[in-house]
Amino acid sequence: MILLTRKAEFSASHYYWNEAWSAEENARVFGKCSNRNGHGHNYTLEVTVAGEADPVTGFVVDLKQLKDVMEKEVVAAYDHRHLNLEVPEFKTTIPTTENIAVAIFRRLQGKIPGARLHRVRVYEMPDLFADCYAA
Amino acid sequence: MEDGRLDQDGPHLWATTARAHLGRRYVLSASHRLFSASLSEAENQNVYGKCANPHGHGHNYTVEVIVGGEIDRRTGMVCDLAELDGWVRREVLEPFDHQNLNTLEVFREVVPTTENLLIEIHRGLALVLPRAMTLAVRVEETSNNFFEYCEDPI
Numbered sequence: 001m002i003l004l005t006r007k008a009e010f011s012a013s014h015y016y017w018n019e020a021w022s023a024e025e026n027a028r029v030f031g032k033c034s035n036r037n038g039h040g041h042n043y044t045l046e047v048t049v050a051g052e053a054d055p056v057t058g059f060v061v062d063l064k065q066l067k068d069v070m071e072k073e074v075v076a077a078y079d080h081r082h083l084n085l086e087v088p089e090f091k092t093t094i095p096t097t098e099n100i101a102v103a104i105f106r107r108l109q110g111k112i113p114g115a116r117l118h119r120v121r122v123y124e125m126p127d128l129f130a131d132c133y134a135a
Numbered sequence: 136m137e138d139g140r141l142d143q144d145g146p147h148l149w150a151t152t153a154r155a156h157l158g159r160r161y162v163l164s165a166s167h168r169l170f171s172a173s174l175s176e177a178e179n180q181n182v183y184g185k186c187a188n189p190h191g192h193g194h195n196y197t198v199e200v201i202v203g204g205e206i207d208r209r210t211g212m213v214c215d216l217a218e219l220d221g222w223v224r225r226e227v228l229e230p231f232d233h234q235n236l237n238t239l240e241v242f243r244e245v246v247p248t249t250e251n252l253l254i255e256i257h258r259g260l261a262l263v264l265p266r267a268m269t270l271a272v273r274v275e276e277t278s279n280n281f282f283e284y285c286e287d288p289i
Contacts, residue, residue: 018209029210094211098155102206127160130213131201132153 003118004060005048008070010079013040014095017084038082043100044123045074047108049115061115073107097122097130105132156203156271157213161223163232166193167247170237191235194276196249198227198256201285203269214268226259249276257284 015038016030026034033039047070051060077087083095089103105120116134123129168191169183179187186192200223204213230239236247245251257272264270271285 016211020209096206096211098157098206098213099153099211101155102153121158128216129158131156131158131203133156 001050002053002060003048003050004115005046006063006066006070008045008047008067008075009042010045010075011040011042012078012081012083013038014083014090015039016094016096018094038084041124043078045070045104046119046121046123047104047112047117048119048121049112050118051115054114061112065113066115069108069111069113073111074104077107097124097128098132100124101130101132105134152205152208154203155206155213156201156269157216157219158199158201159216159219159223161198161200161228162195163198163228164193164195165231165234165236166191167236168192169246169248171246191237196252197275198223199273199275200227200260201271201273202264203271204265204267222260222263226263227256230259231256249274249280249282253282253284261286 015036016033017026017036018029021029023034047066049061049066053060081087083090083100085091087095090099093099093103101120101122104122105117108120109117118134120132121129168188169186170179171182174182200219202214202219206213230241231252236242236252239247241255242251253272253274256274257270260272261270269286271283273281273283275281
């Protein structure tokens, strides 16, 4: 089995806030990430698919198709957006790196032709990332 | 996408619990010499090459710690970052950072290869991590060499 990974980047703003908590509780748990004015990151997305190399093309997946799916399903929705205010799944869940990885996995699942989605990795910072794996 | 709900826990999207893995990178600087007392000088040179040079050498090791678990529906997090940083500071950085690995008790009878350093790092963190979390560790010795250890192959 071969794992193939393609990267993309998007720049977005967000904040961490639990509506069921007081402002003090949010500040205590999330620190400066709870600032309701938001802050931003350059996120790096890695999408990894698993499969065998096609005997004719030698491809695990058509990279142009993979790139187009990532662009359409993720980058177009997230890039240069405020995640809390403009992305439907984050109106009702906190856009932590973990939840972003799960959300992107669910956006991509079943949409990549000819290959199985294996892992989505999202870097919020160069030293902080979250992975969501296929079950 | 599923509709989200708001209940006493706060906002959450996932109708069932979702699992994710949180990765964090740290740097520690240490020196070591690869040399086995059970081998002759010539055998050590043959096995370890310039890594057996008598005065040792050093690396900026990059340690990647990846913890896996359920995403807390109240916080959206697998793990509190400050808590993870604390575990790594105590179990990894304090014992190994700015040390000569060959002088440490854990390497008294074990060659401080990066493989063995990786095992020690994983052992120390596994003792303090909550039982429900999985742990994988990756150590980059140089930009060309890295080593990984995980409990559950993914």
